[in-house]
Amino acid sequence: MRRTDRGRVAALARLDLAEVFRSRWLAFSVTLYAVLAGIFVLVGLRESTVLGFTGTGRVLLSVSHVLVLLLPLLALVATGQLVNRAREDGSLELLFSHPFARHEYFLALTAVRYAVIFLPFAALMLVTALLGRLLLANPVPWLVLGRSLAVCGALIWAFTGVGLTISVVVRQPARAVLVLLGVWVLGAALLDFGLIGLMLRFKLHAPTVIALAALNPVEAARLALLSSAEPTLAILGPVGFYLTHRLGPAWVTVLGVASPAILGTLAWLVALRRFVRGDLV
Numbered sequence: 001m002r003r004t005d006r007g008r009v010a011a012l013a014r015l016d017l018a019e020v021f022r023s024r025w026l027a028f029s030v031t032l033y034a035v036l037a038g039i040f041v042l043v044g045l046r047e048s049t050v051l052g053f054t055g056t057g058r059v060l061l062s063v064s065h066v067l068v069l070l071l072p073l074l075a076l077v078a079t080g081q082l083v084n085r086a087r088e089d090g091s092l093e094l095l096f097s098h099p100f101a102r103h104e105y106f107l108a109l110t111a112v113r114y115a116v117i118f119l120p121f122a123a124l125m126l127v128t129a130l131l132g133r134l135l136l137a138n139p140v141p142w143l144v145l146g147r148s149l150a151v152c153g154a155l156i157w158a159f160t161g162v163g164l165t166i167s168v169v170v171r172q173p174a175r176a177v178l179v180l181l182g183v184w185v186l187g188a189a190l191l192d193f194g195l196i197g198l199m200l201r202f203k204l205h206a207p208t209v210i211a212l213a214a215l216n217p218v219e220a221a222r223l224a225l226l227s228s229a230e231p232t233l234a235i236l237g238p239v240g241f242y243l244t245h246r247l248g249p250a251w252v253t254v255l256g257v258a259s260p261a262i263l264g265t266l267a268w269l270v271a272l273r274r275f276v277r278g279d280l281v
Contacts, residue, residue, distance in 0.1 A: 017116070121156075158267070220259040
């Protein structure tokens with residue numbers, strides 16, 4: 001791999017960022033974040049409690065739980081057709097007639113696509129917490145805010161890496177859309193009801209179920225968020241009992257951050273290797 005030039009990476013990042021603004025999907029995702037936050041602000045800042053949480057902490061936790069399913073889909077949509085679409089319309093051939101390396105282009109794509117998904121989410125969570133402090137005199141739940149940002153940031157990175165891998169490996173954009181939807185449905189389907197079905201059908205032991213949950217970044221992130229609201233994880237039954245006594249809430253959070261982060265990094269490295277060494281035309 002050749003030496004990386006920051007100026008060339010920055011120029012490529014600005015080029016891709018301009019494409020993001022032209023496509024308008026960034027405005028759609030920001031609007032979606034804002035609508036969901038508004039709904040939970042109206043409903044969540046009440047006197048009733050959910051898992052012991054009230055006020056701003058409840059709002060942030062509720063928004064994070066909903067976005068655990070939506071953030072992977074946004075990350076896949078943002079990255080799953082980058083390379084194959086550029087290959088098909090001839091953009092890659094035109095771009096690589098200029099003096100920059102393949103890995104520089106890939107780094108720029110990765111940085112821009114991750115930033116345009118994570119930064120609006122982080123800004124929305126921070127603004128929601130501050131509004132709760134200013135308008136309703138609720139203290140800012142910094143621990144809940146930080147944990148939600150860490151877990152959801154790792155989840156976005158996991159599906160950014162997976163989406164880039166699909167974009168590089170699957171050459172036809174139409175087929176890539178089907179693969180992207182399949183990956184998202186698989187991640188959503190293997191939540192609690194999928195794991196419970198496996199336990200009932202095959203009588204799996206708790207450690208096996210935990211391993212399966214860790215392999216699914218969506219479930220790992222959800223467990224980490226649940227542990228912040230209910231450290232005993234009693235709502236998960238025997239699996240929650242096992243997690244609480246064998247791992248503890250702190251290690252469940254570490255699992256919820258580390259598992260998606262590792263998966264995203266491995267997928268990204270595969271995509272980078274294929275992009276740098278493969279045929280792009």
